[in-house]
Amino acid sequence: MDKKLYVILAKDITNFNPKNNTDFNTRSVYTAFWRDPLDGKDSGHYSAQVLMLGESEKEIQERMEKKKDAMPKIPDSHDSSSETCEEETAALNKKRQGGWRKAEWHRHSTSRD
Known part of the structure; x- marks a missing residue:
């Protein structure tokens, strides 16, 4: 877990289709x-938490400046490849519809580990 925050497009999150910025x-x-902005070397799929949604990267950056959101703790035993996790995520997102919002997220582990 690298404990860094990144801003990505919501469309780059698998099975994630929020109806609005609080969904x-x-x-x-x-x-x-x-996508690794430096050289692309570390680009890939990662486990992530969505902490904030916004209509633009600028909006998210401004909100981050005003409010330092606490990071919800993810149990160390979490296995992002488990069927249970995928089923829970799919069930949670089943009712959601598409959006092109940006999402702030926290990268937990690489798929190459």
Whole structure:
């Protein structure tokens, strides 16, 4: 877990289709594609938490400046590849519809480990 915050497009999060900017659970773990801005070397799919949604990266950055959200703790035993996790995430997101919002997320582990 690298404990860093990143801003990505919501469309890059698997099975994540929020109806609005509050339609997400900060305790859920999702699979998200992250593009390494430096050299692309570490680009790939990672387990992630959605902490904030906004219409633009600028909006999210401004909200981050005003409010330092506490990071919900994810149990160390979480296995992002488990069927249970995928089923829970799918069930949680089943009613949600598409959106192109940006999501702030926390990368937990690489799929290459």
